[in-house]
Amino acid sequence: MTAIVIVRDLRKRYGDIEAVRGMSFDVLQGEIFGLLGPNGAGKTTTVEILEGLRKADGGDAIVDGIDVSKQPQRAKERVGVQLQQSAFPENFTAKETVDLFALCYGVTVDAMTLLKQVDLADKAGQRQEKLSGGQRQRLSIATALVNRPRVLFLDEPTTGLDPQARRNLWELVRGIRQSGTTVFLTTHYMDEAEVLCDRVAVMDHGQIIAMDPPRALISALLARGFSKPVIQQQATLEDVFLDLTGHELRED
Amino acid sequence: MYLRAYVRDRTAIFFSLVVPLMLLLIFGSLNLGAFGRVSLAIDDQADNAASRQFVAALEKIDTLSIKRESAETALAKLKRTELDMLVVLPKDFAIAPTRPGQQAPTLTIYGNASRPQQTSVGESIINEVVTRLSYAVNQTAPVINLKVEDVQGVRLRYVDFLVPGILGVNVMQLAVFSVAFALVVAKRRGVLRRIMATPLKPSVFLVSQVVTRLIMATVQVLIMLAVSVFLFDVHPLGGILPLLAVSLLGAVLFLTIGFALAGWAETENQVPAIAQLITLPQFFFSGVFFSKEAAPELIRPATNLLPLTFLNDALREISVQGATLWDVRMQLIGLLVWTAIGFVLAVRFFRFDRF
Numbered sequence: 129m130t131a132i133v134i135v136r137d138l139r140k141r142y143g144d145i146e147a148v149r150g151m152s153f154d155v156l157q158g159e160i161f162g163l164l165g166p167n168g169a170g171k172t173t174t175v176e177i178l179e180g181l182r183k184a185d186g187g188d189a190i191v192d193g194i195d196v197s198k199q200p201q202r203a204k205e206r207v208g209v210q211l212q213q214s215a216f217p218e219n220f221t222a223k224e225t226v227d228l229f230a231l232c233y234g235v236t237v238d239a240m241t242l243l244k245q246v247d248l249a250d251k252a253g254q255r256q257e258k259l260s261g262g263q264r265q266r267l268s269i270a271t272a273l274v275n276r277p278r279v280l281f282l283d284e285p286t287t288g289l290d291p292q293a294r295r296n297l298w299e300l301v302r303g304i305r306q307s308g309t310t311v312f313l314t315t316h317y318m319d320e321a322e323v324l325c326d327r328v329a330v331m332d333h334g335q336i337i338a339m340d341p342p343r344a345l346i347s348a349l350l351a352r353g354f355s356k357p358v359i360q361q362q363a364t365l366e367d368v369f370l371d372l373t374g375h376e377l378r379e380d
Numbered sequence: 381m382y383l384r385a386y387v388r389d390r391t392a393i394f395f396s397l398v399v400p401l402m403l404l405l406i407f408g409s410l411n412l413g414a415f416g417r418v419s420l421a422i423d424d425q426a427d428n429a430a431s432r433q434f435v436a437a438l439e440k441i442d443t444l445s446i447k448r449e450s451a452e453t454a455l456a457k458l459k460r461t462e463l464d465m466l467v468v469l470p471k472d473f474a475i476a477p478t479r480p481g482q483q484a485p486t487l488t489i490y491g492n493a494s495r496p497q498q499t500s501v502g503e504s505i506i507n508e509v510v511t512r513l514s515y516a517v518n519q520t521a522p523v524i525n526l527k528v529e530d531v532q533g534v535r536l537r538y539v540d541f542l543v544p545g546i547l548g549v550n551v552m553q554l555a556v557f558s559v560a561f562a563l564v565v566a567k568r569r570g571v572l573r574r575i576m577a578t579p580l581k582p583s584v585f586l587v588s589q590v591v592t593r594l595i596m597a598t599v600q601v602l603i604m605l606a607v608s609v610f611l612f613d614v615h616p617l618g619g620i621l622p623l624l625a626v627s628l629l630g631a632v633l634f635l636t637i638g639f640a641l642a643g644w645a646e647t648e649n650q651v652p653a654i655a656q657l658i659t660l661p662q663f664f665f666s667g668v669f670f671s672k673e674a675a676p677e678l679i680r681p682a683t684n685l686l687p688l689t690f691l692n693d694a695l696r697e698i699s700v701q702g703a704t705l706w707d708v709r710m711q712l713i714g715l716l717v718w719t720a721i722g723f724v725l726a727v728r729f730f731r732f733d734r735f
Contacts, residue, residue, distance in 0.1 A: 179577055201579045209577040214570030232578035 129156040132279055132310050133178065138187035140173055147173040149334035150187070155279070160301065160311040162325035164318070170334040171314040172212055175283050178312070180204045192278045205233065208277030208309070210268045212284050216256050222267050223252040229271040237274045246270045246300060247377075262293030262377065269300060273309075280304060282313040286320060291370055296377045298324050319366075400550040400604060404543070405611075418502040420444045421454035421466045426473035434469065437509050444505065458490055464498040466490040467506060539612045544695035545668035547604055547623070551630045552662065552688055554597055556655050559589065559638030563730075564648045590635055597631040598624065617702030623695060625705065629715050630691040636722030637687075643730030662688035667696070690714035 133155035140148040147170045155161040165171050176182045178189050180200035189196040196203040216225050226239040243249045246266035251259060256267060265285060272280055282301070286294040301324060305311050315321055321328050322342045329339040338345060422438070424431050439446055449457070454466040468488040489506060491499035566572050575585060601624055608614040616623055637658065645651050662668075665679070666688035683689060694711035697703035705712065 181573065181577055201581075204577065204579040209574070211570060211574055211577060214574040216574070217566065217571050229578060232575060232580040234579070 129158065131155065132157040132192055133161075133312060134188070134190040135174075135178070136188040138174065138177065138189055139185045140170075140177060140182065141185055147334055148177070148184075151331070151334070151336055152187075153329050153336055153339060155310060155312055156327075157310055158305065158308065159326040160305050160313065160324055162321040162328040163312070163314045163331060164316065164321050164328050165314075165331040166316060169332050171331060172283055174331075175281055175312070175314055179207060179209050179281055205275060206278045208269075208272030208275065208280040210265075210272050210280075210282045210285060212287070212314075214268075216264075216267070216271070218255075218257055220256055221253050222248055222256050222259065222270075225256045225267060226270055226274060230274045233275040235275055242270045242273055243267075245273070245303075247296070260293075260378075262289050262296065265289065265293070265297060266300060269297075269304070273304070277309060279310045279312055282311065284314055284316070286315070286317065290378065291366055292373070292375060292377050294320070295370075295375060400546065400553075400600060401607060403550070404546050404604060404607060418444050418498045418505070419447070419462075419464045420502055421447050421449040421457070421463050423449060423451040423454060423466065423468045424473075425451075425471050426469050428473065431469045431473045434473070434509065434513060437513060438467075438506070441505055441509075443501065455490065458492050464492045465502045539608070539614055540700055541671075541696070542669065543604070543608045543612070543614050543616075544623075544699040545692050547601060547627055548630060548666070548688055548692040548695050549663060549668045550600060550604065551597055551627050551691065552634045552659055554600060555593060555631045555634030556638045556641065556659055557651075558596070559593060559635055560641040560645065560651045560655055561648060563589070563639070563642035564645045564651050567642065568647060586639075590632070593635055594628055594631055597628060601627045614699075616699040618698030618704065622698050622705050626691065626694045626698065626708070626712070626715075629712065629719070630687075633687055633691075633715055633719040633722055636719060636726045640722060640725035640729045643726065643728075659688075662686045665689070667692045685714070687715065687718040690718070 131154035135154070136152050138148050138151040139146070149170075151170075151174060163171050163174065173182065177184045178191060178196060180196050180203045184197055191203050192206045194203045194206065217228070220228060222243060223239045226237065226242055230237040230239070240249060240252060243252050246269055248259075248263060248266055248270065251263060251267075256264065259267060269280075269282070269285075272282075285301070286297055289297065298320070301311055301313070313325070325342060327339065327341050328345070329336045330345075331337065340348070420438070422435055424435055435446075438444055447454075447463075449466070451466065451468050454463060457463040458466055466489070468490075470486055470488070473487075487506075487510065489503060491503065563572070576582070602620075605616065605620055605623065609616075641651065641654055641658070645654065661683075665683035666686050668688070690711040694703075694708040694715070697708050697711075698705075
C-alpha cells in the first residue's frame with residue numbers, strides 16, 4: 129500500500145518548549161492510524177501541522193502528495209478535519225451547519241445524505257447547539273466529510289462521550305474507512321486504539337517511541353517477559369456498565 | 381461574499397434593531413421632545429393696549445408655548461419645573477418712549493434655573509420682541525412682523541436634533557459590540573479555528589463578516605429613519621441616501637475598531653469593559669443627546685476629534701441643515717482618518733494564526 133501521509137523529521141517549538149522533536153512516520157492509504165500519547169505529548173500539534181493550521185519549524189509534512197507547509201490551502205481541500213475543542217457557529221441547524229461548511233469548501237453537497245451517514249437525519253432541523261455531545265461529534269464528522277476528503281483527521285474524537293456513544297462513533301469511523309477514506313486519529317484511550325486502529329504510533333515528549341499494529345506491540349511487550357501483576361479479569365467495569373445499560377445509543 | 385447568511389444571529393438582530401428603536405422612542409417622546417418650545421406664563425397686570433400688543437407679538441412665536449397665569453400660581457409651577465419662564469407685565473407697562481424723569485416700566489422675568497437652555501432661549505426671544513416693539517414705536521415703522529420671523533429661525537425641535545445623534549450612536553454600538561462579541565466568542569470556542577481548517581480564505585471570511593454587518597446597519601438606519609419620519613415628523617433635509625452613505629462609512633470605521641477589539645480580547649468578559657471605555661465617552665461627548673458644547677471647555681478640542689463626533693456632525697448637518705456630502709467633507713475626512721487608524725489596529729490585533 130502507498131503512503132498518503134508522509135512526515136519526515138518534523139519539528140515545532142513554542143518558546144522554550146520543543147513540542148515536536150523530529151517526528152517521522154507514514155500513514156498508509158486506507159488504514160485507520162492512531163497517534164497515541166499522554167496529554168502534552170505533542171499529538172495535537174502534530175495533527176494541526178498536518179491540517180495546515182500551524183507552521184512547522186522544520187521537516188516535511190506531505191498529505192496526498194501535497195507539501196502542507198508550501199500549499200496549506202490545497203492541502204486543506206484534500207483533508208477532513210475534526211478539531212479538539214472546537215465549536216460550530218451558533219444559531220444554525222444541523223443541516224445548515226453542513227451546508228455552511230460545504231460553502232467553505234466551495235462545494236455543493238446533499239446535506240441529508242451526509243447526516244444520514246452519521247445517523248443524524250432526524251436531527252437535521254435542530255439547532256446544533258442543542259445536540260448532545262455524541263450527536264455534535266457526529267455532526268462534526270459530517271462537516272469533515274463535505275469535501276470527500278482523502279484523509280480524515282480526528283483529534284480525540286471520543287473524549288467526553290459515554291460508552292455507548294463511543295462505540296457508535298467507532299462504528300461510524302470503520303464505515304468511513306470502508307468507503308475508502310484514510311483515518312488519522314489521536315487518542316489517549318488505549319482501548320479505543322486497540323479495537324479501532326490498524327496501526328498506532330506511540331509518542332511522548334514530541335517523539336515517536338513505538339509504531340506498529342496494536343497486536344504486534346502487545347506481543348512484543350509480552351515477548352520481553354512482561355506480565356500483568358494482577359489476575360486477568362474476565363470482564364471490566366465497562367462491560368458491566370454496557371451490560372446493564374445496553375449498547376443502544378442514548379439520544380438526549 | 382457567499383457567506384452572507386453567515387451570521388443569522390437572532391438575538392443580535394433583536395438588539396441591533398429593537399434597542400435603538402426604544403432609545404429613539406423614549407428620548408423622542410420624552411419631555412425633552414419639546415426642547416425648542418419654551419413654556420412661558422404671562423401675568424398681564426397692566427392689560428392695556430401696549431401690553432396686549434406685546435403679548436400678541438409673543439404669541440406669534442412658535443417656539444413659545446404661552447399660558448396666562450397669575451404670578452403666584454406660575455411661580456409655584458416654576459418651582460415644580462412645570463414651567464420654564466414667567467413674565468410679569470407691571471401695571472404701568474408701556475412701550476412708549478420714556479419721557480425724561482419718568483421711570484421705565486420694569487418687565488420681570490422669572491426663569492427656571494434647572495432648564496437653562498430653555499430659559500436663555502426664552503429670554504433672548506423676549507428681549508428681541510421688546511427691542512423690536514420699542515424700535516417700532518420710536519420710529520413708527522411697522523417692522524414687527526418681519527423681525528419676529530427672524531426670531532423664529534431659532535426653532536429646532538429636539539427630535540430633529542436627536543435623530544442624527546441616535547443614528548450615529550447606534551451605528552457605533554452595532555459595529556463595535558456585535559463584531560467584538562461575536563468574534564471573541566467564536567475565537568474562544570474554537571469556531572474560527574474550525575473555519576480556518578477549511579480552505580476558505582481569511583479575507584473572504586472577513587469580508588463576509590463586514591458585509592453582514594453593513595447589511596444589518598443599512599436595515600437599522602432605514603428603519604430608524606422610517607420611524608423618525610412617520611412617527612416624529614422629522615424630515616431629513618439632505619435626503620436619505622447621503623445619511624445612509626455617511627452611516628455606512630461610520631459603520632466601517634467602527635467595525636475596524638470592533639475587529640481590533642475582538643483580536644485583542646482573550647475572553648468575552650473583557651469585551652464589554654473595553655467596548656464601554658471606547659464608546660461611553662463618545663456617547664456623552666459627541667453630541668448624541670445634547671450638544672457637544674456641553675462637554676467641559678478643557679476637553680472640547682479632544683472631543684471634537686472623536687470619531688463619533690465627526691459622524692454625528694456630518695449626519696446632523698445633512699439631516700438638519702440639508703448639507704450635501706461635499707459640505708461635510710471635513711467630517712468625512714475625519715472619519716476616513718479614523719478608519720485608517722482602526723484598520724491598522726485591526727490588522728495588528730486580529731491575526732488568524734493566533735487562533
